[in-house]
Amino acid sequence: TEETLVLVKPDGVARGLTGAILARIEAKGYALVDIKLVEPDREVLEQHYAEHVGKPFYEPLVEFMLSGPSVAIRLAGNRVIEGFRSLAGTTDPTTAAPGTIRGDFGRDWGGKVQQNLVHGSDSPESAARELAIWF
């Protein structure tokens, strides 16, 4: 079995979509190993988004992630890293496929950041690194 870090980002929490997102995760059969509401500080976000430092959307992204609480989830299951990313859909919610979290609940809200409701680790290395940051 495998573990991944899932975040319900501030837009998902603020819009009251945490339950709907968790329902999809649970219905798929993944196991919630740990879950908490978090208000990350800038240092946590700098570590989490280290690969994006210097990109034009980096500072707006950090500000967005500081704008309200997120829900952090330690999620387990066979091939859960790839499987959750499939549930989430592609990064841009405008074009994410219907049936995915981003495709069904997201859209373009304007501004400098893709507000795309969730994060999921993209590899076993990222998952280990990110789980250590958030848990």
Ligand code: ATP
């Ligand atoms: P995915 O890997 O599924 O695309 P992600 O969350 O891992 O999603 P990253 O490429 O790691 O995506 O980017 C992190 C976050 O930064 C995105 O989820 C999104 O909120 C924001 N972001 C990424 N690319 C852009 C962009 N071109 N413009 C604005 N915001 C962006």
